[in-house]
Amino acid sequence: MQHCMPEQLALAALREPLPAEDAAHLDSCGACAAEVASLQRAVDAVAVPLLAAPGAPVEPPAHVWDAIAAATGVPAAATGVPAAADPPAGAEIVPFRARRRPLLLVAASVLVGAVVGAGAVAVLRDSDDGVDAVQTVALDPLDENDASGRAEVVVRDDGSRALEVQLTAPALDDGYYEVWLIEPSITDMVPLGIARSGTQTFELPADLDLGEFPVVDVSVEPLDGDPLHSGVSVARGQLES
Amino acid sequence: MLTRSRPRLGSVGVVDPGPARNGAPGPRDDEIAQRFAAGDESALALAYQRWAGQVHGMAVRAFGPGPDAEDVTQQTFVSAWTGRAGYRPDKGPLPAWLVGVCRHKISDTWARRDKQRREAEAAASQLQAGPSPVTAGVDTAVADRMLVLDELDLLGQPQRGIIELAFFEDLTHAQIAARTGIPLGTVKSHIRRTLERLRSRLEVDGAALHA
Ligand SMILES: [Zn+2]
Numbered sequence: 001m002q003h004c005m006p007e008q009l010a011l012a013a014l015r016e017p018l019p020a021e022d023a024a025h026l027d028s029c030g031a032c033a034a035e036v037a038s039l040q041r042a043v044d045a046v047a048v049p050l051l052a053a054p055g056a057p058v059e060p061p062a063h064v065w066d067a068i069a070a071a072t073g074v075p076a077a078a079t080g081v082p083a084a085a086d087p088p089a090g091a092e093i094v095p096f097r098a099r100r101r102p103l104l105l106v107a108a109s110v111l112v113g114a115v116v117g118a119g120a121v122a123v124l125r126d127s128d129d130g131v132d133a134v135q136t137v138a139l140d141p142l143d144e145n146d147a148s149g150r151a152e153v154v155v156r157d158d159g160s161r162a163l164e165v166q167l168t169a170p171a172l173d174d175g176y177y178e179v180w181l182i183e184p185s186i187t188d189m190v191p192l193g194i195a196r197s198g199t200q201t202f203e204l205p206a207d208l209d210l211g212e213f214p215v216v217d218v219s220v221e222p223l224d225g226d227p228l229h230s231g232v233s234v235a236r237g238q239l240e241s
Numbered sequence: 242m243l244t245r246s247r248p249r250l251g252s253v254g255v256v257d258p259g260p261a262r263n264g265a266p267g268p269r270d271d272e273i274a275q276r277f278a279a280g281d282e283s284a285l286a287l288a289y290q291r292w293a294g295q296v297h298g299m300a301v302r303a304f305g306p307g308p309d310a311e312d313v314t315q316q317t318f319v320s321a322w323t324g325r326a327g328y329r330p331d332k333g334p335l336p337a338w339l340v341g342v343c344r345h346k347i348s349d350t351w352a353r354r355d356k357q358r359r360e361a362e363a364a365a366s367q368l369q370a371g372p373s374p375v376t377a378g379v380d381t382a383v384a385d386r387m388l389v390l391d392e393l394d395l396l397g398q399p400q401r402g403i404i405e406l407a408f409f410e411d412l413t414h415a416q417i418a419a420r421t422g423i424p425l426g427t428v429k430s431h432i433r434r435t436l437e438r439l440r441s442r443l444e445v446d447g448a449a450l451h452a
Binding site for chain 2: 006007009011013016037038039041042043044045047048049050052053054055056057059060061063064065068071072074075093120124133164171172173176193194196197198210223
């Protein structure tokens with residue numbers, strides 16, 4: 001019989017089953033078998049589990065992003081990349097004005113499921129001295145905007161802090177949301193990073209005094225490369241004490 | 242403390258939300274890809290947010306959780322960013338390209354491990370049996386892998402997409418045709434020509450199989 005078609009031999013090199021007639025010929029023809037073997041060298045080089053298409057995603061630890069930011073010069077703290085998927089169990093929740101208020105130690109599990117609707121503010125009472133400590137700030141829509149959510153300060157076991165922002169906002173075609181911490185006088189501000197609808201975690205600079213920047217602000221930024229606040233804010237929250 | 246001021250924030254206004262925007266939260270994948278290619282730093286962060294899990298998942302599957310996998314993920318994004326001129330948004334989605342970069346990094350790490358293992362073995366055998374022939378620096382399979390990955394980068398579409406579905410997702414040519422909408426005969430001839438091209442590359446640049 002005739003030799004197999006070149007296309008069939010390529011499929012054989014990929015270990016696809018061939019029609020019975022081709023398979024029978026391949027078994028008995030040294031020339032076709034050699035052709036398959038020569039094509040198979042490339043297949044065998046890369047058709048290994050090592051390189052297989054992505055399966056289940058695994059979130060890398062936070063320091064991977066820090067290293068990428070350091071190597072590329074992209075500011076790590078101003079990018080909005082979640083540092084960790086979840087605060088570790090036993091994370092502490094600290095009030096905004098940490099220096100002036102008692103540290104509130106709350107097991108993270110207590111807060112799981114404590115969903116706060118737009119416009120609401122969750123207040124936890126420190127029963128020891130009766131002082132109100134706000135650990136979650138609602139982000140209320142400004143004027144006619146649809147954006148809302150909440151922000152929560154988290155302190156990890158190693159002392160690092162993060163702001164976890166849960167935002168519900170329409171997707172933007174021509175811009176992006178950015179989260180800021182702002183002075184009450186709205187003069188100085190610290191950019192925390194890019195946000196989108198959903199929950200994200202922003203690293204807080206170690207020397208940042210949250211008492212001086214208590215306003216959590218969500219702005220809409222155009223894609224103009226200007227790192228300054230656009231002046232267009234869509235949602236805000238502030239310590240109410 | 243780095244802070245930024247903008248006086249007109251004092252008159253924080255209202256943004257017109259414009260027409261309702263439905264769909265996935267955040268920028269679309271293709272918008273991130275465009276911004277990435279254009280060098281917008283925020284796009285690197287967005288790409289990382291969206292696809293680092295996929296990339297790291299591959300790295301962890303290759304090397305297990307730990308420093309090697311983390312290095313692969315880190316190098317993938319750093320190389321992708323510094324080499325973004327090599328990414329063309331019109332030739333495929335950004336996550337597929339990132340996965341391609343990741344394959345190179347996995348292959349590089351594998352080759353490095355392989356070389357270290359060989360050197361350790363060579364050193365051990367020298368201790369036992371005195372001077373012995375120097376072991377080849379790189380295993381043929383390792384070298385072949387790098388050459389094939391390199392050649393894949395040079396393929397246009399749809400050839401690259403087709404062969405990657407065959408290599409990395411283990412799809413048959415019929416499944417590839419169904420997945421891509423490309424006619425069966427076209428898929429088969431692309432597969433044939435791509436395998437020939439890879440064979441030529443290995444024959445020209447690769448180590449001889451039977452040295
Ligand atoms: Zn034959």
